[in-house]
Amino acid sequence: MGKTNSGFVVVALISCFYLKFGSGTNIITPSKSIKDPEAIISEGGVFRLGFFSLANSSNRYVGILYNQIPVQTVVWVANRNKPLKDFSGILNLSSDGNLAVLNGESEILWSSNVTNSAPNTTIAQLLDSGNLVLYNGDSNGVNLWESFQHPSNSFLQTMKISTDVKTGQKVEMRSWKSPDDPSEGNFSLSLEPFNVPECVVWNNDQLYFRTGPWNGHIFIGVITMNSVYLNGFYLVADSEEKSYYFTFGLSNTSLVLYYELDPQGKLIEHQWDDGKGEWVNALSILLNDCDIYGKCGEFGVCDSTKRPICSCLKGFEPRNVEEWSGGNWSGGCVRTTLLQCQNDGFLRLETMKVPAFPDWSPVTYGGCEDRCMKNCSCVAYAYDAGIGCMFWNGDLIDVQKFPYGGVDLYIRLPSSELDQEKHKSKVIVIATVIPGVVGITIFALCLRCWMAKKRGSKQNSKQTHNKGNAQARFSGKDVGENSIQVKLQQQLPLFEFKELATATNNFHHTKKLGEGGFGPVYRVNTVAFSSRSMASQMTFLFVECAGNTR
Ligand SMILES: *[C@@H]1O[C@H](CO)[C@@H](O)[C@H](O)[C@H]1NC(C)=O
Numbered sequence: 001m002g003k004t005n006s007g008f009v010v011v012a013l014i015s016c017f018y019l020k021f022g023s024g025t026n027i028i029t030p031s032k033s034i035k036d037p038e039a040i041i042s043e044g045g046v047f048r049l050g051f052f053s054l055a056n057s058s059n060r061y062v063g064i065l066y067n068q069i070p071v072q073t074v075v076w077v078a079n080r081n082k083p084l085k086d087f088s089g090i091l092n093l094s095s096d097g098n099l100a101v102l103n104g105e106s107e108i109l110w111s112s113n114v115t116n117s118a119p120n121t122t123i124a125q126l127l128d129s130g131n132l133v134l135y136n137g138d139s140n141g142v143n144l145w146e147s148f149q150h151p152s153n154s155f156l157q158t159m160k161i162s163t164d165v166k167t168g169q170k171v172e173m174r175s176w177k178s179p180d181d182p183s184e185g186n187f188s189l190s191l192e193p194f195n196v197p198e199c200v201v202w203n204n205d206q207l208y209f210r211t212g213p214w215n216g217h218i219f220i221g222v223i224t225m226n227s228v229y230l231n232g233f234y235l236v237a238d239s240e241e242k243s244y245y246f247t248f249g250l251s252n253t254s255l256v257l258y259y260e261l262d263p264q265g266k267l268i269e270h271q272w273d274d275g276k277g278e279w280v281n282a283l284s285i286l287l288n289d290c291d292i293y294g295k296c297g298e299f300g301v302c303d304s305t306k307r308p309i310c311s312c313l314k315g316f317e318p319r320n321v322e323e324w325s326g327g328n329w330s331g332g333c334v335r336t337t338l339l340q341c342q343n344d345g346f347l348r349l350e351t352m353k354v355p356a357f358p359d360w361s362p363v364t365y366g367g368c369e370d371r372c373m374k375n376c377s378c379v380a381y382a383y384d385a386g387i388g389c390m391f392w393n394g395d396l397i398d399v400q401k402f403p404y405g406g407v408d409l410y411i412r413l414p415s416s417e418l419d420q421e422k423h424k425s426k427v428i429v430i431a432t433v434i435p436g437v438v439g440i441t442i443f444a445l446c447l448r449c450w451m452a453k454k455r456g457s458k459q460n461s462k463q464t465h466n467k468g469n470a471q472a473r474f475s476g477k478d479v480g481e482n483s484i485q486v487k488l489q490q491q492l493p494l495f496e497f498k499e500l501a502t503a504t505n506n507f508h509h510t511k512k513l514g515e516g517g518f519g520p521v522y523r524v525n526t527v528a529f530s531s532r533s534m535a536s537q538m539t540f541l542f543v544e545c546a547g548n549t550r
């Protein structure tokens with residue numbers, strides 16, 4: 001009886017202590033370590049750092065888990081490649097000022113492995129973002145080490161997937177081997193600058209999946225992104241430092257959502273459903289076989305709605321007919337008739353995933369074709385309002401036909417291969433968001449004027465080659481919708497809703513070119529705007545409805 005009471009008193013004392021020094025529970029100091037099964041919990045209780053096992057394994061790991069979710073959810077693992085074999089593990093700050101996981105024999109299984117000049121004042125703190133940071137109490141604000149810089153398989157809000165071109169340093173996700181083995185699997189996800197930055201999933205050192213270039217709102221090779229971009233994905237580039245990062249933030253703070261690169265190289269979105277008491281999962285990339293890099297080889301095109309999924313682009317035939325018809329498409333396709341350079345033309349392919357490794361130029365819509373035609377090594381081009389012109393030389397690889405979304409890809413063919421159905425009429429491209437409300441204001445935004453102006457100022461401020469320019473333009477801040485609207489409203493003509501409706505035949509689907517981050521894009525004849533002298537000079541327009549609720 002007396003024993004129970006004193007036990008109670010001790011517990012009460014401990015609670016008092018924790019209440020008074022509540023923030024102490026989210027840190028590890030040189031004098032305060034944690035032993036299996038202890039844990040530290042972030043201030044708001046969102047995450048915990050501690051010891052855990054996985055379903056069918058007796059191995060023990062130290063990692064970060066969601067703390068308030070009843071299903072064990074691991075988002076980061078320290079000793080992923082060297083599990084503890086028993087319950088004698090300890091996580092402490094070692095004498096060299098590093099966070100270390102040690103086993104019962106004081107053998108170091110994992111260490112943060114940084115040089116620390118003031119180990120006595122070092123603190124490791126778990127934040128509510130899920131980031132574990134190591135810093136010196138007296139050095140203001142500079143972290144020695146962060147778990148966000150050394151991700152496992154999870155991508156949390158505010159975490160940055162980054163690449164520094166100068167130092168070659170990358171922060172990338174790395175898949176687990178299997179759901180019950182967190183050691184490094186075959187797949188990683190990183191941000192690749194290329195000529196236009198995009199994210200890439202690697203299968204060891206082989207390109208496995210590419211998202212397609214970033215256009216300021218979405219990756220144009222991920223059709224599912226049309227709906228999620230509103231959740232706040234940003235690709236930010238610093239043209240001075242030549243560093244890029246990709247991150248996301250959720251405007252709805254009650255959403256619990258993160259991304260996992262699973263052991264098969266798929267990126268899964270996990271969203272917690274309180275009602276069901278489980279994670280609701282959605283596949284974000286790698287929806288089907290066509291998404292696997294180079295599925296149909298060079299000059300092949302993949303269409304997941306067709307059987308077989310691979311075919312050769314028009315004007316091409318299988319390099320090896322036997323292999324091709326046997327379902328081995330890796331050999332790709334070759335031209336049936338050689339290009340003549342002067343007399344070639346372009347074939348438009350709609351709703352496409354653009355091929356890998358484009359060259360880039362800020363030339364506007366109308367200029368892409370001229371530019372490509374003039375250079376005999378240019379075999380294709382595409383245009384995206386947020387990117388500019390993309391050109392390809394050499395092989396076209398990883399071309400995919402989407403059921404919707406994507407961009408128009410123009411491939412160069414000798415005139416003999418081209419149908420007569422080639423309309424050479426000048427077009428205006430109008431993007432609009434489906435008008436949900438009647439009587440809404442419409443802004444017609446001439447992106448060309450803006451881009452020309454923008455480009456001018458960028459070139460003035462910094463003389464770099466194209467890439468520098470591209471970087472600046474991909475900054476999330478630069479191309480945010482609001483900023484575009486504000487800047488452009490003054491210098492642009494306004495079109496009445498009625499006019500646009502007439503010009504697009506009431507937004508008829510046959511007038512629709514595709515869909516981008518702004519919404520559907522319509523093709524319109526310049527004649528439709530003949531009442532306006534300036535319209536005929538414009539190559540394309542952007543139209544957006546205020547109060548868009550899609
Ligand atoms: C654990 O093993 C059981 C039975 O072998 C299996 O059904 C389950 O999927 C396994 N769990 C994990 C996470 O691998």
Ligand SMILES: *[C@@H]1O[C@H](CO)[C@@H](O)[C@H](O)[C@H]1NC(C)=O
Nearest residue numbers: 030090092093094095102106
């Ligand atoms: C950390 O733990 C190991 C193993 O128990 C111990 O040898 C070492 O002294 C500890 N380090 C500190 C700074 O307490």
Ligand SMILES: *[C@@H]1O[C@H](CO)[C@@H](O)[C@H](O)[C@H]1NC(C)=O
Nearest residue numbers: 108109110111112113114115
């Ligand atoms: C620590 O870092 C050094 C150099 O950065 C590396 O050679 C060493 O293998 C690392 N040690 C561990 C335990 O990761």
Ligand SMILES: *[C@@H]1O[C@H](CO)[C@@H](O)[C@H](O)[C@H]1NC(C)=O
Nearest residue numbers: 030095116117118119120121
């Ligand atoms: C760290 O603490 C130890 C023991 O308290 C002391 O001997 C040593 O001088 C201190 N080192 C520094 C750099 O303050």
Ligand SMILES: *[C@@H]1O[C@H](CO)[C@@H](O)[C@H](O)[C@H]1NC(C)=O
Nearest residue numbers: 176177178185186204263264
């Ligand atoms: C990783 O790749 C290797 C070699 O391709 C393969 O043997 C192994 O099964 C793969 N591992 C997983 C978990 O897929």
Ligand SMILES: *[C@@H]1O[C@H](CO)[C@@H](O)[C@H](O)[C@H]1NC(C)=O
Nearest residue numbers: 251252253254255256272273
């Ligand atoms: C925020 O997310 C919660 C949970 O999914 C949802 O119930 C709520 O409607 C969302 N709020 C807004 C403003 O979207």
Ligand SMILES: *[C@@H]1O[C@H](CO)[C@@H](O)[C@H](O)[C@H]1NC(C)=O
Nearest residue numbers: 319320323328329330331332
């Ligand atoms: C497919 O064809 C390529 C040559 O084009 C060959 O190297 C490869 O081994 C073939 N793959 C299979 C599975 O037959």
Ligand SMILES: *[C@@H]1O[C@H](CO)[C@@H](O)[C@H](O)[C@H]1NC(C)=O
Nearest residue numbers: 359374375376377378391393
């Ligand atoms: C044609 O394109 C290639 C590849 O981008 C480039 O190296 C070459 O300089 C271009 N030629 C001309 C005349 O612009």
